[in-house]
Amino acid sequence: MITTGPTRRDVLSLALSGSAVAIAACLFPSRAWATPADAKAALEKLGPGTPQPGKITINAPEIAENGNTVPIVLDVDSPMTQQSYVKTIMMVADGNPLPGVARFDLSPVNARAHVEFRIRLAQTQNITAVALMSDGSMWTATKNVKVTIGGCGG
Amino acid sequence: MVTRRDFVQAAIATGVLIGAGTGLARAAATQAITQADLLRFEPLGQVTLLHFTDLHAQLQPIYFREPSVNIGVGPDAGLPPHLTGDQFLKAFKIAPESREAYALSSLDFIALAKEYGRLGGLDRMATLIKAIRAERPTQTLLLDGGDTWQGSYTSLKERGADMVAAQNLLGVDAMTAHWEFTYGQDRVKELKAKLNFPFLCGNVKDATWGERIFEGTKVFERGGVQVAVIGQAFPYTPIANPRYLILDWSFGIEEDRVRAEVQAARKAGADVVVLLSHNGFDVDRKLAARVEDIDVILTGHTHDAIPQSVIVGKTILTAPGSHGKFLGRLDLDVKGKRVVEHRFRLIPIFTDAIAPDPQMGALIASLRAPYKADLDRVLARTDSLLYRRGNFNGTFDDLICDALLKERDAQIALSPGFRWGSSLLPGQEIRLEDLYNQTAITYPAAYRSTISGAQLKSIFEDVADNLFNPDPYYQQGGDMVRVGGMSYAIDVAKSVGQRISEMRLADGTAIDSAKNYVVAGWASVNQGTEGPPVYDVVTKYLQAQKVVSVPDRQAVRVHGADARGVSS
Numbered sequence: 001m002i003t004t005g006p007t008r009r010d011v012l013s014l015a016l017s018g019s020a021v022a023i024a025a026c027l028f029p030s031r032a033w034a035t036p037a038d039a040k041a042a043l044e045k046l047g048p049g050t051p052q053p054g055k056i057t058i059n060a061p062e063i064a065e066n067g068n069t070v071p072i073v074l075d076v077d078s079p080m081t082q083q084s085y086v087k088t089i090m091m092v093a094d095g096n097p098l099p100g101v102a103r104f105d106l107s108p109v110n111a112r113a114h115v116e117f118r119i120r121l122a123q124t125q126n127i128t129a130v131a132l133m134s135d136g137s138m139w140t141a142t143k144n145v146k147v148t149i150g151g152c153g154g
Numbered sequence: 155m156v157t158r159r160d161f162v163q164a165a166i167a168t169g170v171l172i173g174a175g176t177g178l179a180r181a182a183a184t185q186a187i188t189q190a191d192l193l194r195f196e197p198l199g200q201v202t203l204l205h206f207t208d209l210h211a212q213l214q215p216i217y218f219r220e221p222s223v224n225i226g227v228g229p230d231a232g233l234p235p236h237l238t239g240d241q242f243l244k245a246f247k248i249a250p251e252s253r254e255a256y257a258l259s260s261l262d263f264i265a266l267a268k269e270y271g272r273l274g275g276l277d278r279m280a281t282l283i284k285a286i287r288a289e290r291p292t293q294t295l296l297l298d299g300g301d302t303w304q305g306s307y308t309s310l311k312e313r314g315a316d317m318v319a320a321q322n323l324l325g326v327d328a329m330t331a332h333w334e335f336t337y338g339q340d341r342v343k344e345l346k347a348k349l350n351f352p353f354l355c356g357n358v359k360d361a362t363w364g365e366r367i368f369e370g371t372k373v374f375e376r377g378g379v380q381v382a383v384i385g386q387a388f389p390y391t392p393i394a395n396p397r398y399l400i401l402d403w404s405f406g407i408e409e410d411r412v413r414a415e416v417q418a419a420r421k422a423g424a425d426v427v428v429l430l431s432h433n434g435f436d437v438d439r440k441l442a443a444r445v446e447d448i449d450v451i452l453t454g455h456t457h458d459a460i461p462q463s464v465i466v467g468k469t470i471l472t473a474p475g476s477h478g479k480f481l482g483r484l485d486l487d488v489k490g491k492r493v494v495e496h497r498f499r500l501i502p503i504f505t506d507a508i509a510p511d512p513q514m515g516a517l518i519a520s521l522r523a524p525y526k527a528d529l530d531r532v533l534a535r536t537d538s539l540l541y542r543r544g545n546f547n548g549t550f551d552d553l554i555c556d557a558l559l560k561e562r563d564a565q566i567a568l569s570p571g572f573r574w575g576s577s578l579l580p581g582q583e584i585r586l587e588d589l590y591n592q593t594a595i596t597y598p599a600a601y602r603s604t605i606s607g608a609q610l611k612s613i614f615e616d617v618a619d620n621l622f623n624p625d626p627y628y629q630q631g632g633d634m635v636r637v638g639g640m641s642y643a644i645d646v647a648k649s650v651g652q653r654i655s656e657m658r659l660a661d662g663t664a665i666d667s668a669k670n671y672v673v674a675g676w677a678s679v680n681q682g683t684e685g686p687p688v689y690d691v692v693t694k695y696l697q698a699q700k701v702v703s704v705p706d707r708q709a710v711r712v713h714g715a716d717a718r719g720v721s722s
Contacts, residue, residue: 059410061406062406062407062625062627062628063390063393063628063630065361065392065393065397065404065405065406066392066397071364071404124650144628146619146623146628146630148393148616148619148620148630149613149616150393150394150397150630150679
């Protein structure tokens with residue numbers, strides 16, 4: 001196949017590597033399930049203080065069409081200037097074998113604090129995102145994503 | 155005996171109301187229904203929205219019993235549509251035994267059905283639509299809320315093409331969709347190309363890249379007003395129905411996208427924004443409270459027939475029932491980009507009171523002609539009411555479960571919680587067409603497998619949470635899976651994993667979580683499910699039975715429910 005320009009796949013890779021500097025952790029299956037406490041502990045490593053609700057939005061389906069690949073979009077309300085920007089976005093899931101899902105380190109070069117990725121969810125659970133800002137403040141949001149066997153509909 | 159139905163017919167034949175007589179005749183005459191009466195409406199403002207939804211491919215008049223069990227949970231408890239029986243009549247000030255009581259509730263269904271006759275028939279609906287268009291030629295918009303291409307023998311054989319021909323002749327201005335997708339993504343594209351109008355499904359996107367597959371919004375000018383119609387397909391199609399049929403497409407409620415689409419329409423100059431939705435009523439009630447600036451939501455999916463508009467903030471919601479029983483008419487007076495006044499009527503389509511439209515009648519006859527022998531083939535007779543509609547088993551579901559238990563030699567039968575399917579009165583023949591009205595799907599394999607008691611419980615818990623989750627955005631679709639050969643108790647107010655208890659086989663033995671049971675069912679969403687088509691299984695059963703009688707079995711003991719949604 002001859003390609004004459006960037007494909008969508010190229011653009012996506014660029015977006016991942018350039019715009020967001022993604023360091024998404026790949027998880028290994030484990031026998032134990034994470035608990036909400038494990039998830040909270042994972043987030044506490046991000047920095048001191050308690051995250052406040054706000055500034056970060058999670059765009060994810062209420063019910064996953066396929067738990068093996070659930071699309072997630074995170075946006076943080078920030079001007080992304082040298083004076084005020086998002087340093088890190090982290091996401092945890094409290095019902096997967098390991099709570100850590102992804103960590104994104106950002107800088108003003110990113111221009112927008114916007115990341116998109118897909119995750120695997122083993123069961124219905126809460127996903128929580130936290131943004132650490134350049135002024136040290138932390139902001140959080142949580143969404144419940146249901147994983148169901150489906151059928152029977154309508 | 156002279157029934158009120160005879161008077162309905164007499165009134166059409168003579169074109170006038172039968173004059174006052176005595177006794178029964180007078181009582182009947184006051185109940186006589188005329189076409190003019192059904193069309194009576196004092197027009198208002200610049201725009202008339204005509205809306206039907208969830209036709210389920212019913213070209214012919216039918217009986218359809220509304221639910222006696224439609225439980226609301228969380229914020230929706232006790233609100234329409236979660237009112238049944240006397241509570242429903244009281245809330246909408248409807249007299250018992252009146253024609254509205256018959257069309258809208260399950261009370262005295264058998265007796266009233268014999269008096270008032272069938273409802274629907276697309277040739278009758280066409281007559282009403284033509285009459286309203288003649289009265290409001292430049293103001294009328296006809297919107298179809300989806301679930302139009304599926305639900306009958308002919309639609310299954312024609313893979314939806316019969317319904318597309320009917321929609322085009324009816325002059326539909328736009329539609330959205332759900333069961334349409336069960337013909338597969340290629341067939342949807344083929345049929346869409348044959349439509350004379352847009353297929354609005356803004357919430358369908360490429361599963362890999364997120365690009366939009368269909369238009370989301372179409373702007374119409376009616377009565378000098380710019381009307382933006384935003385189409386919302388059923389958000390959980392790939393979960394409630396087989397994902398393998400639409401593997402490249404992804405859905406979802408996408409509240410943020412709906413909000414953006416509303417804002418974009420306003421920016422582009424829309425005076426009125428209408429959401430043509432297949433979300434289901436409770437989802438739309440929540441959406442209306444969260445997304446600003448939608449004037450009207452034409453709801454669908456949950457088959458609710460609500461005789462008045464429901465207002466949430468500044469948004470008007472209407473619900474015109476299913477199976478072609480009703481046509482919703484909503485007139486809007488628009489001033490300064492706002493609806494300042496509205497008038498709604500849910501018009502019941504009393505078959506015998508309306509002259510069929512000759513053109514639509516001819517089309518329907520031609521669509522049915524090739525299949526006439528099959529459609530009319532009598533399989534058995536029923537001595538009891540057969541229906542499906544409500545949160546739990548209806549008697550038609552029980553009949554299908556009986557057939558599965560017998561023909562597939564199983565201990566337990568499972569049948570999907572679909573909301574569609576016409577009713578049959580005691581004494582009626584069960585024709586092949588009637589059976590397909592309950593089973594006409596593209597994934598009909600009647601499987602037989604071994605399932606443990608623990609797995610059964612987890613299936614019931616999962617489905618129950620998809621129905622009784624207090625947050626409507628987490629409700630995935632249909633009613634509770636129907637059961638045969640067993641019973642259980644459900645506490646709808648509990649949370650997931652806690653609702654189901656007392657699972658027992660028909661003989662009273664407790665179902666053991668560690669033991670395996672032979673289970674037969676149909677409509678699995680999994681690819682590669684094996685077994686004969688369910689309509690063949692039930693055909694065989696009915697032909698052997700010759701006459702069936704199915705009592706209401708009460709296989710489910712319900713706790714924690716709001717009593718306003720439960721009646722006998």
